[in-house]
Amino acid sequence: MAETGDPDWWRGAVIYQVYPRSFQDSDGDGIGDLKGLTARLDHIASLGVDAIWVSPFFKSPMADMGYDVSDYRDVDPMFGTLADFDEMLARAHALGMRIIIDQVISHTSDQHDWFGESRSSRDNPKADWYVWADPKPDGTAPNNWLSIFGGPAWEWDGTRMQYYMHSFLTSQPDLNFHSAEIRDELIAAMRFWLDRGVDGFRLDACNHYFHDARLRDNPPAKRIKGHDIPETNPYGFQEHVYDKTQPENVAFLKRVRALLEEYPGTVAVGEVGDGERAPQTVGTYTSGGDTLHFCYTFDLFGTEFSPDIFRTTITKFLKAAQDGWVCWALSNHDVMRHVSRFAQPGDDPNRIARLAIAIMVALRGTICLYQGEELALPEADIAYEDLRDPYGIRFWPSFKGRDGCRTPMPWSSREEQAGFSAAKPWLPIPPVHKANAVDVQEADPRSILHFYRKALAWRRGSKALRCGDIDFVDAGDDILAFTRAAGGDVTLCLYNMSRQPRDWPLPATYANALVEPLSVPGITLNRKTLRLPALGWAFLRRPA
Structure with missing residues (x-):
């Protein structure tokens, strides 16, 4: 840690x-x-x-x-x-x-004391702490904004005779950050x-x-x-x-x-x-x-x-x-x-x-x-x-x-x-x-x-993984491949995200790579090819 x-x-x-x-x-x-x-x-x-x-x-x-x-x-x-x-x-x-x-x-919450005071009148000390707006002339909401939880983002309040904005539930009035x-x-x-x-x-x-x-x-x-x-x-x-x-x-x-x-x-x-x-x-x-x-x-x-x-x-x-x-x-x-x-x-x-x-x-x-x-x-x-x-x-x-x-x-x-x-x-x-x-x-x-x-x-034990650079490697449609590097510490990360085994040609620089213990069992590695099992992965460390 x-x-x-x-x-x-x-x-x-x-x-x-x-x-x-x-x-x-x-x-x-x-x-x-x-x-x-x-x-x-x-x-x-x-x-x-x-x-x-x-x-x-x-x-x-x-x-x-x-x-x-x-x-x-x-x-x-x-x-x-x-x-x-x-x-x-x-x-x-x-x-x-x-x-x-x-x-x-x-x-x-609409049960917060701030909201209770804000809705009490249009001229109270917290009147502008929430987003209030007058209706359109026909009584409908001020605009077309929608709530993430469904329906309009506006609720009518009969005390202030205005709408208040709520991006979520009607019981979750939005605070007015312009205040x-x-x-x-x-x-x-x-x-x-x-x-x-x-x-x-x-x-x-x-x-x-x-x-x-x-x-x-x-x-x-x-x-x-x-x-x-x-x-x-x-x-x-x-x-x-x-x-x-x-x-x-x-x-x-x-x-x-x-x-x-x-x-x-x-x-x-x-x-x-x-x-x-x-x-x-x-x-x-x-x-x-x-x-x-x-x-x-x-x-x-x-x-x-x-x-x-x-x-x-x-x-x-x-x-x-x-x-x-x-x-x-x-x-x-x-x-x-x-x-x-x-x-x-x-x-x-x-x-x-x-x-x-x-x-x-x-x-x-x-x-x-x-x-x-x-x-x-x-x-x-x-x-x-x-x-x-x-x-x-x-x-x-x-x-x-x-x-x-x-x-x-x-x-x-x-x-x-x-x-x-x-x-x-x-x-x-x-x-x-x-x-x-x-x-x-x-x-x-x-x-x-x-x-x-x-x-x-x-x-936690790898500086390259915690804060090193990342570079993606082109490996086709089924394999996710990238390197993580910090200084001379370079790790190649390979993931077969298909449901069938996949072969991947190894770059020459990884011909003598070390396989990290966290790699999935069942991988096959020779000097030219890595075989990954279905939904399998391998971490290869390039020799110094």
Whole structure:
């Protein structure tokens, strides 16, 4: 793990995302909490990660599972207390891991005191803290903007007799970043957590902060299918030119960076979902050394698992963010788990899981893992009556929502609730997850869990993998190939992403290459040809 005093510890780091309501329940209410997280920190530390991203635990009515904050400076009783947070933070630090917390500041809950005051009249002290607008003469919404969660991005309020903007649920009104007072208040809220000792922030939906002050209509999309939104959602029918990714945002992100500079070693990672513009947005948001440290994107969250998608996606981002840094992930709390997304009929899900992490540990950038992927957990099939996700309920059955990736962590195959809770959990735990539980995999040295530990240790021990250059090699349609190099340390990374064995002619410089132990068993190597088994990979180190 990164050294305590290294200000650039985040470059090439491995971050582990915890969805706290599904990690470990300590009080028997069926919902995970901070004490439960503290009790399981040893498991995360055993993986060899550098930091933990903790999804929201702030006070919230939980309409969107905590991404609707009603108090930025307190813990929701569901998750515990500020003292529980401090205990968790101290224990993580003692284990050599940093804590990055979500900051969901593009919007609040409609139960936040700020919104209650803002909606009370048009001339109260917080009147402009949210995005309010008069209706058109016929009473309809001010413009054509759409909500990511379906329907218009505007809701009528009968108290102010105006519409308010909500990019997500109607109960998640957007904050008005054109107000200097709200910007000051949010910076103060961040300082509150920095003073408690957090190591940084994951800025949720960070390109949604500002909107076009003139409220101009978005134009139609150049293509109907949205880049990161299911086709069932009309949000993808627009080019989101005016409702997000406004130029004013950069100055605010620089202010966030200036705050973090007061706390050496802390970082800000921005979540950017911006369709085709995402590479340019990430480049803008991470360049110059005075903006965000790095950005987290949705661009590997699709269903395609091919050499082309990795080559083209990574190349676009590295070209656009030459002066910046990217964070890669294959899964998180918002998308189907990648073992299920990438698998074809007849695939061994464990082979998909191994191949995926073998690719991830060799990528240039920071990488983020989502809880349970180290167990190769597949997507859970959740019945409609068990759904908790408002997004899934809204678009059922064409889109089943995000609950399938949010089910509780299975710790013990022998316990009724898989060791997660003594009570019925908030989402059901499928039998296949219990079969993949931590205790089962701990006992099997050939398990996915043990392979993850080996893969992360290999990355941590290689300067070339953590922060070296990456150069893609033309290897045809089925093989993903690239080199990672730092000084004289060069590693050739090869992945057969087809379902048949493939031969690859070796360059002369690799005629006497050393095969890294993390390579898949079953490869055949002679001085001229490398044979990779189906869904297999090899790491070759060029002799000095």
